[in-house]
Amino acid sequence: MNNQINSVINNMRIKKLKKTLDNINKWSSIYEEYSNENLQKLTQIFKLRLKQSDEELDDLLPEAYALVREASKRILGLYPKEVQVLGAIVLHEGDIAEMQTGEGKTLTATMPLYLNALSGGSVYLITTNDYLAKRDFNEMKPLYEWLGLTTSLGFVDIQDYEYANGEKKEIYQNDIIYTTNGRLGFDYLIDNLADSIEGKFLPELNYGIIDEVDSIILDAAQTPLVISGAPRVQSNLFHIVKVFVETLEEKYHFEVKREKKEIWLTEKGIKAANKYFKVENIYDEPFFDLVRNIILALRAKYLFEYNLDYFIYKGEVVLIDRITGRMLQGTKLQSGLHQAIESKEELKISTDMSVMATITFQNLFMQFKVFSGMTATGKLGEKEFYDLYSKVVIQIPTDKPIKRIDQEDRVFKTIEDKNMAIIKKVKSLHVKKRPVLLITRTAEAAEFFSKKFFQMEIPNNLLIAQNVAKEAQMISEAGQLSAVTVATSMAGRGTDIKIKDDVRELGGLAVIINEHMENSRVDRQLRGRSGRQGDPGTSQIYISLEDYLVKRWVDSNLNENKKIANIDSKRLEQSRMFQRKVKKVVSKAQRLSEEQGLISREMANEFEKSISTQREIVYEERNRILNKKDIDRLNFDSIAQDVFKYDVAIMENITKESLSEYIYKHISFQLKRDMSQLDLNDRQEIVNYLVETFNNQLTDNKSRIPNDDIYTRFVQKCILKSIDTSWIAQVDHLQQLKASVQNRQNGQRNSIFEYHKVALESFEEMGKQIKGKIIKNLCQSIITYDKDGNLIVHFP
Secondary structure: OHHHHHHHHHHHHHHHHHHHHHHHHHHHHHHOOOOHHHHHHHHHHHHHHHHHOOOOHHHHHHHHHHHHHHHHHHHOOOOOOHHHHHHHHHHHOOOEEEOOOOOOHHHHHHHHHHHHHOOOOOEEEEEOOHHHHHHHHHHHHHHHHHOOOOEEEOOOOOOOOOOOOOHHHHHHOOOEEEEEHHHHHHHHHHHOOOOOHHHOOOOOOOEEEEEOHHHHHHHOOOOOEEEEEEEOOOOOOHHHHHHHHOOOOEOOOEEEEHHHOEEEEOHHHHHHHHHHOOOOOOOOHHHHHHHHHHHHHHHHHHOOOEOOOEEEEOOEEEEEOOOOOOEEOOOOOOOOHHHHHHHHOOOOOOOOEEEEEEEOHHHHHHOOOEEEEEEOOOHHHHHHHHHHHOOOEEEOOOOOOOOOEEOOOEEEOOHHHHHHHHHHHHHHHHHOOOOEEEEEOOHHHHHHHHHHHHHOOOOOEEEOOOOHHHHHHHHHOOOOOOOEEEEEOOOOOOOOOOOOHHHHHHOOEEEEEOOOOOOHHHHHHHHOOOOHHHOOEEEEEEEEOOOHHHHHHOOOOHHHOHHHHOOOHHHHHHOHHHHHHHHHHHHHHHHHHHHHHHHHHHHHHHHHHHHHHHHHHHHHHHHHHHOOOOHHHOOHHHHHHHHHHHHHHOOOOOOHHHHHHHHHHHOOOOOOOOOOOOOOOOHHHHHHHHHHHHHHHHHHHHHOOOOHHHHHHHHHHHHHHHHHHHHHHHHHHHHHHHHHHHHHHOOOHHHHHHHHHHHHHHHHHHHHHHHHHHHHHHHHOEEEEOOOOOEEEEOO
């Protein structure tokens, strides 16, 4: 029933889009008669119309899209089809276009990118990896340049490349920028650490299209981007705690809820820890770090699995996204958890760094005026897209009917039976020369099958998402006659698999998936590797009661059923009742996995709210200071009054000596003013005395600076340094607080309330610290100049 309703609603949306499409088609007929010269003049005409009339981008859309279609035909030899134009309209409207694999999303994006670039603001095409961004940029660059727009790749594709001054600003000054979510996120954070207007390079985030939008803003929503700062004081407890944890027994010494990633010590576990570490109570305040390390070690051992959550590459722990199988290179778990996994794997323990700046992809894309997205699997995530981002998903019809046959799951009792059946099936298809793409959840499983096939003298390509460019080439060849390709779920994603006539006659590409993934969206995406643009093909998923999904999410007793245990495997495979039961178990496991994923993302979003609100306030204040020219109008008297009132109020037994010491530490290294007439019992008089001392010191400092411009830069640097050091400490504190709260009571509303309460209190405290640091920086900083005459401020 729901599917029927969704279909009716989608058809109504498509009907509305087709009215705009009819208008675009009329303009397309007109523009095909234009000369190249007249077509190229249209970009400037459109820009003038936007500036000089009441017309908006929506009004220009039919003409602009028709122009891009005609230009694309002439320059690229590709003419966007009507279904691609429908997708392009959805993208301009800021919604999600669901377009199937092979339907040409790269070309679809050119139309809304061109249209939105006419407004003068930078527009972005954001994808999941450097290879795809670079490939699409190079393919589409000639089109944009012919139309009179500038375009750039949002990064220099050289490992560990060091950007020259102004180089990033130059990259981001182009009309259309192709980049990745990770690159853009880090640049956003870096840009908001700039200590001068000249140091800022990122323009306003005007309009963006996200490719594989569900992967980026749903599946990757819980993995924050982090810029690390100074090393933390490193715990020396990792190894000794690891040894202790290995002595503990599950359900006796500790309880674990794997689906919620929760773990805690029982009373017996606490007693065992007290005895092992020879303390009265590990939960006493002096042993906080010990408890933290025990929980970290337990989480590392029982909640993080090798080849599922991480693998080891060149002696380092590389994280894996469980949902997508994507490697998260350069990303580290925070608050000591990464180091606990290193200890578990007996690797050299890396330095745990403090956090300077952080943002989730959810919040990064909230910074855009408008963003939209493309994916082959958006409809299954529509509720979440709407709840989080107020976006609907519109299913764009395929250009040709889908001929792929999605066969029923094949059901087995054990993994061994299942694997043997997969190997047998691949062998039979290979004999017929039909191409096969076998997709696994883990690299380990992919390597197992690849090795088996080689032993059977079946040549095959192994793709385990380690070399994106190379694997994109290999996956593109997976549809050739006799090809056997074994790949993890992420390998080669974003690359079409094309087949030739001889393969079509054999039935097209056969996709075999060796188990259901944790999210049905990924299953659907994997099936879509076959049957592109009306090609024939098949897909089939093989399942067993020993699959990871079942073991993790469902307490099934089918494996222990004595009747089933006594039935021959071949007979079980023929049993409709057994098949029904197993499918039901697997379906329940996937549903539970998806529900928990949704809950986890909602929780991550809840935790992010505090830091997101605080981040906006801090970044807005930084920009206000950076753009302030009339720095003298800042009310330093008021700031000084606040600082000194607070500090004097908490002073005990004020004496001339203690007051002098305070002045030396916070205001002036030279105490020139007389204190003999000062009433040390009158706190307000002391505050007034300190404010006067501050003003005298500031006036003295200003007299040493040659002109007003340099003085403005000096004051800006002093204030920004005060904000940044306090904000960095606050961000790191919130990261630590979140980890602590989650360890104690993961997923509970009262823990979130506690987090927000402490986060607000610490933010208010940060405001006081910033004011105190501003006063100190203004008074006690030392000014020098480099060989080029640039101002250098040495802060106290």
